[in-house]
Amino acid sequence: MNKFLFALGVSALSPLVLAKPTIVTSIKPVSMVVAAIAGDHAEIQQIVSSTASPHDFAMRPSDLRKISNADTVVWVGESLERFLEKPLKNAGKEQSSIEWLALEGMSLHNFAEEAHDDEGEGHEEHEEHEGHEGHEGHEGHEGHEEHEGHEEHEGHEEHEGHEEHEGHNHDGVDPHVWLSPDNARVLAKAVAARLVSLDVENATYYEGNLATFEKGLTAKDAEIRQALSKVSTVPYIVFHDGYSYFEQHYGLSHSGEITVSPERKPGAKKVAEIRREIEEHKVQCVFSEPQFSPAIVEILLEGSSVKTAPLDPLGGNVAMGKNAYFSFLDNLSGQFLSCLG
Template sequence: MFKYVLPASLLLSVSAFAQTQVVTSVKPVSMIVSAIGGEHIEVQQLVSNQASPHDFAMRPSDLRKLDQADLVVWVGESLETFMEKPLANLSAKKDLEWMALNDAFLREFGDKEAHNHDEHHEDHDHDEHHEDHDHDEHHEDHDHDERHEDHDHDEHHEDHDHDEHHEDHDHDEHHEEHGHEGHDHSGTDPHVWLDPVNAKVLAKAVTERLISIDPEHKQDYQTNFQAFMSSVEHADHDVAERLAGVAEVPYFVFHEAYGYFENHYGLNNKGAIALSPERKPGAKTVAHIREEIEEHNVSCVFSEPQFSPAIVETLIDGTNVKTAVLDPLGTNVELGADSYAMFLTGLADQYISCLK
């Protein structure tokens, strides 16, 4: 009996076609999505690992990716302003916005109140942050118009940036009046991926959405979710123990991006160099920061791989202050089942390398 065997190339094509197409905005989102989806999804990330989401611009090829995707996962419009309009113009709603998830823990810029580590690590209970929101109520049908009434990101980031940040004298006046511990940012901090509590929240939402899109592989997604949760909890415990030894050491960061991580682990950030990552501080601000470095006995000033470290070198020149690189996007972390856990551990290593 004659049997027709499909060519290997066609089999590969069919297999690739069967994968769920997921577009992500930034690397931390890709880490979590890849861990849950595994071999059943293809991830296309919009912002390259070497770029910053703060100044990214969509290309026609990016718009095509959004149009062809089965699912789009992003952080929120206050981080990725470039996403809001293209998503609104899609014929079908297929996005998952991290900051819009009911159980996501959102902090305000300048809020330095740390979480209780013991409660976090022993119970892994989101109640302290989320006031008993129900995970299952919110994942399917977010409404773009309703979900941002409490924190209109566009207003306080675009207007604040243009009105108060552009000119050096505005930087200087603000620093002299308020210092660094208040920071010029206002509103909700979009760097939600730096708190492992939020990583678990997105992982659950992604799991539910992938099961909805691809129910055939439900068991695999659930297994991947459980493995992810275990991996993150283990890394969270380990990082908390290791960072406890440097928790009181004062330092400066390049820009105000690490509040979730710092609050979660109780670190001692004394200020940010740049009020916004796209703008360098003026001469008066530089002098003021150097005064604060001396006043607070700052031992380290951190830079970032996505931005020029030249201003950091200027600030510490002639002092005994050390410098190191903090990478809030996990640039060099390879995507895989344990990517996010590796990201947490790697970021802790970066802190410890300069604070010890």
């Protein structure tokens, strides 16, 4: 009888013993790096849909619940996901979260000064992008409640004393850090350390995944560098100025961008300027992005023989799994090669 009661007790406790750590991530590139380390030993819950953009995202009640129940929240930082700052603070998760931009060893780039000078152009034309009204219909976003006036949306309120928020002051920093394999390595190490602290029994598993990721990243990086070296001098224009980490890492250099802030459409002056750049620099390709309407690219290239192709900085079509980040790098380099080669 005692043995039966003991077995029953162990059985009742087993869900607690076997419970996986819950890691909430902000965007898909973050999820990719986390998945490489977590494997099937942790549950990953992503906030921003793989088909949405973090630049104009609005939080929902279901997202707030994810944050509240998370063991750890992994995000890029307030300069990309400002909508997360207040919810993290309110949930008491600010100190336990992993902010990619703030990790030791990160290589950060500042946006070009001249790009910010141009940002004022087109402010009067701050229109909503097609397909971004409330993000309805985006797959992979469970519990998508209707946005009624956005009264409940955290992150759309003013942040009192925001400039005094220590550790999150990255004004002028390009937040697209996942486009650098070196920065991905930094996050992978931080995630491994956190998972080991949360799930000591599986420490060897996480450490092994980290070693595998680092070895695979070195090989993939060398492979892509060799492939892109063939198009390093081909001039192109990107949709928005968000690829500097990838471009500098692999020796590419765009001739210009359509907009600095992707949520803003460029004004007539900027459009005319880009058309001049296309002619003067003999631009071979103008890249669009699947998260935003391609209409402006079509207007720019009307009557032109310049090629265009989508460049997806978020890896929307990449299948999640331990090798997702490698697939993302493959896809992105392939998109460059398809239009520049």
